[in-house]
Amino acid sequence: MARLWICLMLLCGALPAQAQEEVVAGLSQNSVALTVNFVGSDILIFGGVRRDGAIPDGPLDVIVTVEGPPQAATIWRKARRAGIWMNTESQDVRAAPSFYAVASTAPLADILSPEADLDYRISTRLAIFEARSGGDVTDPAAFTEALIRIRQNEGLYQEGQSAVALERDTLFTTRITLPKNIVEGSYAARIFLLRDGAVVDEHETFIEVRKAVLERWLYTLAYDQPALYGLLSLFVAVVFGWGASAVFRLMRS
Amino acid sequence: MQIYLPIAETSVNAFTLLGVGGGVGVLSGMFGVGGGFLITPLLFFIGVPPPVAVATGVNQVVASSISGVLAHLKRKTVDLPMGWVLLAGGLIGSIIGIWFFNLMSRLGQIDLIVQLSYVIFLGIIGAMMFNESLRAMLRTRSGTAPRRKRHTHLWVHNLPWKMKFRASGLYISVVPPLLVGVGVGILAAIMGVGGGFILVPAMIYLLGMPTKVVIGTSLFQVTFVAAFTTMMHAITNQTVDVMLAVFLIIGGVIGAQIGTRLGLKLGAEQLRILLALLVLAVCGKIAFDLLWPPAELYSISVAEGA
Numbered sequence: 189m190a191r192l193w194i195c196l197m198l199l200c201g202a203l204p205a206q207a208q209e210e211v212v213a214g215l216s217q218n219s220v221a222l223t224v225n226f227v228g229s230d231i232l233i234f235g236g237v238r239r240d241g242a243i244p245d246g247p248l249d250v251i252v253t254v255e256g257p258p259q260a261a262t263i264w265r266k267a268r269r270a271g272i273w274m275n276t277e278s279q280d281v282r283a284a285p286s287f288y289a290v291a292s293t294a295p296l297a298d299i300l301s302p303e304a305d306l307d308y309r310i311s312t313r314l315a316i317f318e319a320r321s322g323g324d325v326t327d328p329a330a331f332t333e334a335l336i337r338i339r340q341n342e343g344l345y346q347e348g349q350s351a352v353a354l355e356r357d358t359l360f361t362t363r364i365t366l367p368k369n370i371v372e373g374s375y376a377a378r379i380f381l382l383r384d385g386a387v388v389d390e391h392e393t394f395i396e397v398r399k400a401v402l403e404r405w406l407y408t409l410a411y412d413q414p415a416l417y418g419l420l421s422l423f424v425a426v427v428f429g430w431g432a433s434a435v436f437r438l439m440r441s
Numbered sequence: 442m443q444i445y446l447p448i449a450e451t452s453v454n455a456f457t458l459l460g461v462g463g464g465v466g467v468l469s470g471m472f473g474v475g476g477g478f479l480i481t482p483l484l485f486f487i488g489v490p491p492p493v494a495v496a497t498g499v500n501q502v503v504a505s506s507i508s509g510v511l512a513h514l515k516r517k518t519v520d521l522p523m524g525w526v527l528l529a530g531g532l533i534g535s536i537i538g539i540w541f542f543n544l545m546s547r548l549g550q551i552d553l554i555v556q557l558s559y560v561i562f563l564g565i566i567g568a569m570m571f572n573e574s575l576r577a578m579l580r581t582r583s584g585t586a587p588r589r590k591r592h593t594h595l596w597v598h599n600l601p602w603k604m605k606f607r608a609s610g611l612y613i614s615v616v617p618p619l620l621v622g623v624g625v626g627i628l629a630a631i632m633g634v635g636g637g638f639i640l641v642p643a644m645i646y647l648l649g650m651p652t653k654v655v656i657g658t659s660l661f662q663v664t665f666v667a668a669f670t671t672m673m674h675a676i677t678n679q680t681v682d683v684m685l686a687v688f689l690i691i692g693g694v695i696g697a698q699i700g701t702r703l704g705l706k707l708g709a710e711q712l713r714i715l716l717a718l719l720v721l722a723v724c725g726k727i728a729f730d731l732l733w734p735p736a737e738l739y740s741i742s743v744a745e746g747a
Binding site (some may be wrong): 223224225227228240259260261262263264265266267268271272273274275278286302306318334335337338339363368369372399402403404406407410411413415417418419420421422426427428429430432434 | 442443444445446447448450451453500501503504505506507508511516549550552553668670671674675676677679681682683685687690692694695699731732733734735737739740741742743
């Protein structure tokens with residue numbers, strides 16, 4: 189780790205100075221494989237602030253977001269009908285990130301102005317795009333809040349759970365936990381540099397989450413060649429079902 | 442050890458899966474039941490999405506019945522013409538069931554439909570088994586053998602399109618077996634079960650088939666209907682998880698071998714009452730979940746293939 193810091197320091201110093209403050213960042217890994225025994229993964233996001241001249245006055249803050257591939261979704265609400273709890277109302281969401289984590293040097297409300305949040309869509313609430321119309325519910329906001337609550341409980345949405353450590357207003361590091369139930373795709377990691385609630389600089393990089401070879405193959409086959417996949421499932425069932433009993437018959441005789 | 446399921450897109454504990462497959466396998470070996478009606482609800486309880494549980498459950502049925510049907514075919518204890526008629530009905534039923542399943546998925550009600558069907562059917566089977574085994578225990582105590590009329594003609598047998606079923610010694614209309622097949626096919630598609638628990642009593646009491654061909658013929662129908670339903674779910678929903686199926690099947694075949702031996706030693710007839718209680722307990726748990734106010738009123742369904 190120490191060597192990493194030195195490298196970054198050198199990098200920051202050696203590069204020709206341009207604007208006042210710029211962010212440079214790296215990831216501990218830029219690909220994650222969803223293997224058979226995948227239980228989740230920690231990604232270390234680190235970087236530094238490159239600047240010419242002295243450090244400007246005032247507090248410097250860093251926000252890191254990691255966003256999984258967006259999906260369209262329907263949120264259902266249950267109500268009691270004839271004594272049974274069933275889905276009765278629904279609200280569509282045009283796009284909601286399948287995973288969303290926000291880490292920051294201080295609580296978002298203290299360091300991010302509402303205008304900057306709207307511009308860059310940093311807080312979880314703004315990362316979700318609600319359907320513009322078509323809903324017949326009176327309280328669509330409750331549905332979006334439920335989406336956030338459910339995904340927070342599943343570890344898929346994280347806000348304020350991990351902190352960004354900032355050293356000497358120059359070097360920062362944070363750790364984002366990808367849980368076991370993430371979907372595959374390109375995960376965008378965004379790093380924001382803030383002064384007085386405004387974004388000074390932004391850096392974006394990607395983490396590729398891919399199913400491992402066998403899982404990838406099975407998934408692709410299931411969606412691209414469903415008939416072939418069905419036959420494969422039947423073949424597996426027949427081989428194991430018939431084969432196992434044949435083995436046991438042999439063992440007995 | 443956690444394993445990642447590529448279709449369900451989540452990780453579950455491999456030993457839990459082997460345990461579910463193995464436990465149900467032991468029961469099916471002991472009591473000669475398919476066990477699909479226990480596997481699917483147990484998968485709900487460990488967090489597998491109901492559509493994946495149903496489609497994978499029906500794939501598992503193929504594995505648990507294939508060696509049985511081969512053995513019965515070899516012993517010639519399958520009434521093939523009857524099997525084909527039941528199968529034709531089963532395929533029609535499966536298509537109807539899949540259509541209904543997909544319609545309900547779109548309307549966001551499939552979880553409810555699956556759970557309701559389980560409450561109804563597990564309730565009926567559990568109560569019937571409990572009643573049956575209680576009477577069997579009383580009979581063995583009083584020492585009188587059960588008596589059953591060998592052959593009864595019901596009005597349903599006199600419908601048109603009569604056909605000769607030589608192995609069963611029947612000359613009856615094809616309408617009742619066709620309808621029985623349709624009903625079982627619908628259950629297979631919606632509940633992810635083989636449907637033997639409905640098919641066997643229907644063949645004995647409704648069609649009046651002799652017991653020596655009932656098991657083989659029902660396995661013949663169940664295997665092919667389950668295979669067809671697996672294909673339908675794989676093609677229309679992409680919900681068959683082959684990784685999940687492998688663990689259930691491995692647990693199941695080993696469990697069934699243990700169960701068969703245990704059944705011989707322990708006197709399965711006396712234990713049947715425990716199976717009835719287990720079925721009623723699973724039924725009660727699902728009913729409770731439907732009736733008790735849920736902790737989370739909201740649920741998310743993601744548009745697939747996005």
